[in-house]
Amino acid sequence: MGTRELLLEAALRRLAESGPEALQARKLAAEIGASTMAVYTHFGNMTGLVQAIAAEGYDRFAAHLSAVPRTGDPVADLTAMGLAYRDFALANAHLYGVMFGTTEPGGHRLRAPDLTEADPLFLAGKEAFSLLVAAVERAGETGRLEGESAVEVAAQIWSVAHGYCLLELAGYFGPDGEGVRSVLLPLCRKLLVGSGDAPEAARASVERAAND
């Protein structure tokens, strides 16, 4: 395996096990038996390495969300997607933080203050977001959007999932899955059940997804 891949693998492992402050050029290079220069040969600097980590994180995130099955009940699928979103964020807490810029390992900020639309990390985030938009569109075909576009509804769901996950990661929602029951699932209900012509069926869909 190439040095670059070894470095990236070690970085992802250290990030998951020891947090962002463990991402140090000297430690990483030593861990794979190389000199510090390896980081600069393959990534330019530490910021480049962190960006590569974030890119890998977006790939895994997209794969995780894509793995949510389509059951023919798009509202249940959306709820399942929200739960899968939380699963990923909690299982990869530090990686999730790096992806969304809420963690700055060693003070290396990934995004420039004046971020542009062409920023590759920005685009990677939008790509993962597009999976959510597509799922909302499938639900929208059943006639539930009430004048809102799928992008707008997807952005609302994204806000809920993002905020919920960060607060649960910060420890504000008690141990284990208490927050899921009292916060996340009620939010899914209010977002997905409130509109449309079959509230009872939609509510049942949410419950069905919640029990898996």
Added chain:
Amino acid sequence: MGTRELLLEAALRRLAESGPEALQARKLAAEIGASTMAVYTHFGNMTGLVQAIAAEGYDRFAAHLSAVPRTGDPVADLTAMGLAYRDFALANAHLYGVMFGTTEPGGHRLRAPDLTEADPLFLAGKEAFSLLVAAVERAGETGRLEGESAVEVAAQIWSVAHGYCLLELAGYFGPDGEGVRSVLLPLCRKLLVGSGDAPEAARASVERAAND
């Protein structure tokens, strides 16, 4: 004014103007004409100074939310509170990040990995949260909670506001207040209007608050 206050004031100014990486012991001390030791005499270490910044941020945040007037229409008040929440987060982006641990200046994490309920920052966050709970309780007296506790509903609103603000700060919701119209206010509607016995009146309340 005491050295400690001068340091804190300079730190808050630098954080707002230049971001978290500007919080450096040497630079701050030089800015107020003192030696580096001043930081360690008054705050122990840089983590202590950042915690003091966060504490000040929570005070300002609570004051900002408390300034939202009570109009006798608790649903409109809640919507106004959500908008005030966004105002604070966007006007004090870096401070907001430090408060909620989404920004780690220089890699100094404020919260221990095993955060306890007694953590003063954790408690400060809960105190600001209690303002939201109280506002929800006032709305709940009009009979809208449908079996949910005020704490649960407040946690849902908090998730929405937190996630929305962080995503808007990350630049995902376009320029200016576009996200407010298409994401935040629709979320307020779905959270506040969906339940209760007077959906039309509640919807009007949200619109009224949105126009101020």
Added chain:
DNA sequence: GGGATGGCATAACGCCGTTATGTTTCATGT
């Protein structure tokens, strides 16, 4: 007045990211 205490300056230590420099390795073109 004398001694303890706390605020402060100076200087140093160790670690970090980064870079300069020289060496090795390897693919490529003739």
Added chain:
DNA sequence: ACATGAAACATAACGGCGTTATGCCATCCC
């Protein structure tokens, strides 16, 4: 097959960071 140039790499150094050790001095208390 051999020369050549680029890429990968090791070593060592530089500057900046947080932090600490040490000593000075003002202040308060008995």
